[in-house]
Amino acid sequence: MTGARGVLFDFSGTLFRVEPAASWLRAALAGAGVAAADDEVARLTALLEEAGAQPGGTRPSRVPAHLADVWAERDLGPERHRAAYTGLAREVPLPEESLYEALYARHMEPAAWRPYADAAEVLGELRRRGVRTAVVSNIGWDLRPVFRAHGLDELVDAYVLSYEHGAQKPDPRLFRVACEALGLPPGDVLMVGDNRRADGGAGGIGCAVRLVEHLPVEERPEGLRPVLGLAG
Structure with missing residues (x-):
């Protein structure tokens, strides 16, 4: 020692x-009652990973200018953290608006x-x-x-x-x-x-x-x- x-x-x-990004997305889709084919899940997973939208997952390939300030201070408060990561997720068009909050909520679940x-x-x-x-x-x-x-x-x-x-x-x-x-x-x-x-x-x-x-x-x-x- x-x-x-x-x-x-x-x-x-x-x-x-944190769980793999595909599992994260599938859990959010299921929770929101949104169906998606496997190839669509794979496509959206890749885009979300590139955006760095999963807390604890892949870091963003780039942070959009309008999110730069909140990204730099994301761990200083719950609202800033939520704004940073839901903002990154919104760089990816998802089939339902509710999925952005569902993805954020999923990453805080113990599962x-x-x-x-x-x-x-x-x-x-x-x-x-x-x-x-x-x-x-x-x-x-x-x-x-x-x-x-x-x-x-x-x-x-x-x-x-x-x-x-x-x-x-x-x-x-x-x-x-x-x-x-x-x-x-x-x-x-x-x-x-x-x-x-x-x-x-x-x-x-x-x-x-x-x-x-x-x-x-x-x-x-x-x-x-x-x-x-x-x-x-």
Whole structure:
């Protein structure tokens, strides 16, 4: 193990991964009662992925000028987050107007997220070792229900979410809040994430930083254990 007394984890791409875009679209279509042939689903999925309309999914190939400001601040508040992602989705003509809100609502459902295969084991092992943990995420909505639905909430000591604190990673303020929530100095804390720039900001206050690969769940069966030095 690292010798750290506390570990901060990023959410998307680190502990959990959002469902594939085609599954996201199909769930929204079903919820809205809209039928679509497989080839149409595939076509719309590709366009939505290019637009970067799925939170936690593929980043936009480009951000339209009229969305640039809200995109830059998307994780500072629920309304900005919704406006950014529904705005990107509206760059793609969909068969029903209601689908734009249905897509946004779907990504917040616990069923839209899957924990990485070793997430529960790693969080459980840290708890057994007395290592305190927090989730530090750039996000515009409350992710706690996702952890509860997947049985991981009891293994997390604190949640530090950008929209609740008015700061986005790599802003050092968010990492300081997280360390304070664990009652530990930054030098005793490790940050684990998938984004060198955002999560690497923890290094600016003295935390150690280790990165995992942002891969589909099936392609990363044990990415967390190695970076934490835990035996398989």
